[in-house]
Amino acid sequence: MFLDRIIGLFSNDIGIDLGTANTLVFVKGKGILLSEPSIVSVDTRTGKVIAVGSESKKMIGKTPKEIEVIRPLKDGVIADFDVTQEMLKYFIKKVHSNMSFSKILRPRPRVIIGVPSGITTVEKRAVIDAARQSGAREVFLIAEPMAAALGAGLPIQSPGGNMIVDIGGGTSEIAVISLSGLVLSESIKVAGDEMTEAIIQYMKRHHNLLIGEQSAERIKMELGSAYPSERDKKTMVVPGRDLRGLPGSVEIKGEEIRHALENVIQSIVNAVRLALEKTPPELSADIVERGIVLAGGGSLLHAMDIRLREETNLPVYYCEDPLTAVAEGIGKALDDIDLIRKISLQ
Template identity: 50%
Template sequence: MFKLLGRDLAIDLGTANTLIYEQGRGIVLNEPSIVALRQEGNRKIPVAFGAEAKVMLGRTPDGVKVIRPVRTGVIADFEVAGLMLSHFLSKARKKSHSLLKPRVIVGVPSGITEVEKRAIRESIEGAAREVKLIDEAMAAAIGCKLPITEATASLIVDIGGGTTDIAIISLKDLVYSVSVRQGGDAMDEAIINYMRRRHHLLIGESTAELVKKTIGSAHPDYDAQEMEVRGRSLTSGAPSALNISGKEIREAISEVVSTIVAAIRQALENTPPELSGDIISHGISLAGGGALLKGLDRLISEELNVSARISDDALAAVAEGAGKCLDSMEIYSEVLF
């Protein structure tokens, strides 16, 4: 009977993807945080959401716009984010057959303002009976099964689309946390700019993302990879294609990667000496889609002399961690706000 009354949900509202975890069932939705809209007068009419809208990126007819309502981990377009969330929530709840509105936990970047917190709460309040927030780095640490309840330090780096959240956690509390507004999207942008500047080739967001996933890397070991990149030539205006090496893409995204490594180094420098020993023995845990960049774990290990490992399900770590809070409220209630 309890299951019919309401299964609570955990949401990872990411710049790139939105994941929904349902209590007792795990991840029930994983869709790109993208909406395709048609503007009619003052009204915004949604045409497609998620994966369906992502396919339209750079290919839309006149009058249809593809929007990412979440930028750098916070809501940039309140109205569109509300439409997207209510669509995703109703899609997730359709599968659960519950009668009551669920309680919802949402992961947010560390250091967001009260105004940004309120925007997230308000965009979900209509579909939930109670909204709680959790720091994304804390949720990722729980999702990576780190011993956050013990008196030992864990260093988590959650590299998302819009932000990289870094935190040192001990005894269910953040000893140090920082959110850098650099992530997977900044890498895509760097690739677009590099192709335009170096090869006079104009490429779209989807192509840049494909290049990053195929031959993008942070370590010279992957420099020999090659792929054909297609776009529009800026010199002739005609469609054009050329072969690009992994080395070029590594150089293109090196500034973003360096920013992330520098932020991790700063976190290590701000660690109390007693906890530094714990981090040396446990290493650095990497989560988020950006952690899957080839060779990033090796580069971090070499640059900082601390072992780094990618968590088992890096993409779902925040949603899984927030979901575990639903399952064990008595243990994790202090980490919610």
């Protein structure tokens, strides 16, 4: 018993925001200790992982043919089980290597993972198995919008209605939460990655220019907008490769990129509207008063809050840090095992 209490002092339970674009790891009592791209580089000749996370992202578009850069998650769920397992092992080991207490006293961690609310039973099992194979002693899954609401500081245990819109890399999650439960949720596979792909395709179709993912990301951040604004007039010179395979560049305007993103943005808006239409009248009154809270990296597209405000006629607010809301929410759950059991998807 005495040893159990001593080990408890060094609890290394962790929460993982296992995102399509980025993975964040929250360690109980220490906060977010890791935030890296969900990317793995593999030597196809040997099957050996040669880089993970930030180091792997640097290799995108620059590797020889025998090195494959893999995104093991697609649309918020595991697409490549073995690579996801290796990635989780690496991130968990990296977090533990930064912690000062003795390995002798370190118990296997309890792990909480944020997953899309629309995850299937098979997909749940894949996430749980990957976490256990990576060293977890116990695994809980929490719906990402629930975790985001917790991280945003919303009163999820109250009887009032709270609406959260979490736009990530692979999925957009819209949920109404009351009494620690998801009253309703909409999960669509349209989010930040689709925005990036829309820009790549636009440049190819309208400018005959082939650009990479990282170039498209930069365009999205500098020129992208969900609503007409001063960005429409802003210009940017984009380098790439023309359809003949030769280096080239074109100048583009913000207005072009706003139009390129329109179908993706409208899909997210439609999902929010659908969720509002399904919301029970009693909770709708709460949402009219409290508004909609935005979270997730995709929500940081310029003027996304204005677009949703115009489309719904409701107040729309950003949480304090949209990029870390899910991880922070999982971190809060780590401190309350009763809450974990109440809101987990198992």
